[in-house]
Amino acid sequence: MADRILVLLILLTFPPQLGAMEGTAFALSKRSTQTHRDYLESRRELFSELSDPFQVASKAKVIEEEPEPWENKRSFWRRGILATIFWVGEQPTPRNPTPNDKSSWDPQWQENFGGIDRPESRNGFLPTGFVPKQTPFYIALPYNDLVPGGGHQPEASEVIPWFWKLHQGPTTSVCHGRWVAIHREGRICYARWRDCGPFSTDDWRYVFLGERPKPNPNGNAGIDISPAVRDYLQLDGNRRVDWKFVEDFEVPDGPWKNWTPTSQ
Structure with a gap:
């Protein structure tokens, strides 16, 4: 019984602080969500030719044929x-x-x-x-x-x-x-x-x-x-x-x- 009374007294004594903690948690969650949305938007702009922000191409790239032997060696000065x-x-x-x-x-x-x-x-x-x-x-x-x-x-x-x-x-x-x-x-x-x-x-x-x-x-x-x-x-x-x-x-x-x- 004494323990329950102690808990009740703590809750009655510090209600404003708990409200602040709940408000802070909500603000952090909202900010994280907005940050994630901003990140996704930046990926869409950076990879505008892709179908989604995770860099997955809508179509597979075509692999060109291997160059002929004489085209493999780069010319140099x-x-x-x-x-x-x-x-x-x-x-x-x-x-x-x-x-x-x-x-x-x-x-x-x-x-x-x-x-x-x-x-x-x-x-x-x-x-x-x-x-x-x-x-x-x-x-x-x-x-x-x-x-x-x-x-x-x-x-x-x-x-x-x-x-x-x-x-x-x-x-x-x-x-x-x-x-x-x-x-x-x-x-x-x-x-x-x-x-x-x-x-x-x-x-x-x-x-x-x-x-x-x-x-x-x-x-x-x-x-x-x-x-x-x-x-x-x-x-x-x-x-x-x-x-x-x-x-x-x-x-x-x-x-x-x-x-x-x-x-x-």
């Missing part, structure tokens, strides 16, 4: 590569004993180009006196995928990402005509791979794996560029550039695709 100037029809010199009337892949390069691409006599991006039959934007890299007499280098199918995509037999290069992008101080030029050099024709570790070019007598240069590439990049001599391979669909319209005697 070779940075700070010394570029030297060369041209179709260039005559041999003590430092460059190989004439450029032919290329590693085209024994009639000068004829097929349409003449000598003289670097000192220009009409816009073109040589003076004729309109080339091929793009005047071309480069050389120090690798030849073909071997004398026919066939490809033993490492070619392993290191050239697009080898099996373009393979057309043992006498056809998969490198000839490949597009590259060349960058210099915010300007990017596009050109085709037409010849092999400077100096080396077997430096696949540099060309495809990104190692530094093999040492050579011309400052370890790693790419030869045509007069048109030189002029587009506004180079005043041998300078360092960045370059990488690009797919055909990545090459934008420009003087490298559409050239006229007044191209600028």
